[in-house]
Amino acid sequence: MRVSFATAIEKAIEHAMAEDERIIIFGEDVHLLRNNLYARFGPERIIPAPISESAFLGAAVGVAMAGLKPIVEIMLVDFIAVAFDALLNQASKVKAFSGGKWNVPVVIRCSCGGGYGDAGQHEQCLWGLISSVPGISVVVPSNPPDAAGLMLSALNAEDPVVYLEHKLLSEYWLDYLGAGGRKNVAFDIPESGASGEIEIPPKNVAIGKASFLREGSDITFISIGVSVHRCLEASKALEREDASSCVLDLRTATPLDKESILEASRTGRVVVVDEDYLSFGLSGEIAAVLSESGYRGAFTRVGNTGVIPYARHLEDRALPSVDSIYEAAKKILGT
């Protein structure tokens, strides 16, 4: 069935919650954000929380350790900062510290990403920052089937998974935070990301498995989230100039699918496109993976180099765009 990105996630959760009574959801405003699940599974399993992220994210770790499967919601990933201890020092450490005898099956669901003029306290991606902590998986779906499939896998996982839902793909987030019902504001929403076909029940998508969206021999784009769609756009423009591009959608930031990255790099020209911060993040990690494997080809990256500004025109310049990707590609192609 054809569904929106957000509905795909909801279908996956609905299916999983019906099968497994241990799944509960808590977070701010979940009684309305997840009103359909609330109406079906009731106030015992969908639990609204006060604005106390450090307490309820910390609690989620304990809940998971003691036998339930929480989906804990941090509205915008930026807000995880106030609760970072739960992630950095608790959730990620239990398995190792217990000698592998105790694990934390928690799913942390957050919206992320920019493109609607809300500035750098509400539009960050932070998958790089979170991925830098060993012991956590971070998934970033770019279309409805992946959104559903990765949610199912996250709910089946034994260890903590941060599930990031890009706001340009999730219509309700974009409507709340960007449009507010207005028809006179425009957003660059990738069609094939915002809606698509899913199966019911949805099919699992393995965590840590990238997907080739396009095969090509001249240049490779490696990306994640909304930027994947920008890469696809750029590759169409390049095709008109007879350059064929390979586009790899990582889908999972960590663990990285190194095998697919290496396979994709065979064109000898790699462009990593990352909406997250350029420094100390995913793009540098991919460069390291390539370099350690003996890759000797060309490499460049497009990413966000500073704080995301508020004004739409400044924001457009800060986030990866089809134009900036195209420019980077032309440079590396030497044309």
Add this chain to the structure above:
Amino acid sequence: MILLVGGRLGLVFFLHMSLHMAQRFCYLSSVKTISKGDHMQGERKEVQPEYLYRQMVRARRFEEALASLWRRGLISGELHLGTGEEAIAAGFAAHLEDGDAIALDHRSTPPLVCRGLPLEPIILELIGSEKGLCSGWGGHMHLFSRDFLAASSGIVGSSAPLALGFALANKHLRQGKVAVCFFGEGAMNQGMVLESLNLARVWKLPVIFVCKDNRWAITTRSKNVTAGCLTKRARAYDMPAWKVNGLRVDDVCKTAKRAIERAREGRGPSFVLARCSRIDGHFLGDPLFRIFEEPLEQVKTITPPLIRSAIAKPGAPSGARARALFCISKAIALAGADKLKNFKDPLFISKNLILEEKRLEIEREVFEEIEKAVRTSLEVAGLKR
């Protein structure tokens, strides 16, 4: 013996008097340095009701002007209006002077307007102009004015620790100057706010915590997620906590004076819980609010999946589902209530504080002031009116 005691008392009295005079002197010299235009008032002067009313109207008309720019698509992102909080903003700002700092939350514009910031740079900022207050970088949740020691943040609760820092710096650099932070009742459950209450007390900082209680945190009724009473909570940190009707500017003004003077005199932090309202929803375009404003359109999209889910199997027992549905409809029903009731509007309530003739004059003048600010800003930004 008596002489000795008398002598000691005399000494104490002398010390007390000289301290007091020193403070007076400091105060007088600081008044002379007040330079930020005519919106500033000396603290020892009685604040006139006309002044307070004017500030409230300025804040309200400013928010309305922003709303109309937002509706035209000129302001991006979420826009949280402070309509319903004008009395709190005006009442506190009336006692602030040069060197005092303010730390603000996501409803930052009314305090900034009442504090006397020039309006055009704020408007320009919100419409994303590089000529704006923060060069187009901050936007409405991140407004900063170094001149006024005013800073805002979109992270709930963060105004409290920021104000502690401002207060500590003032203690060292600007004796007698204070810091005021504004946050909502929802923020009172944020760990950093509670930590700040403690720290403010043990460091005896000149900081005033102003908790604006509009009873909502987005779609959550705060009483459902808040244990105990907030003033009692603050008092547990051994500081005075006052409850005021935050819709009545005269009440706020009186309490603000008390709290601010206390801090100026070096007697430490205090907490003010001010009941207010949320007239325009959480932010403009608030979905709960829209259900209320355009019920047919919204109900069409929300109801079918909701009903499908409410009867789908397996799931919770029917009693639990009914409770959930009840809670959803209650939130929807209550969301628009503050808009409908005049007695929840601080401007309406304050009308009888001043003479009708004066009131109309103020309203006329403010209308022109705000209109001019918008006009000028749009011109500067090269946009049509």
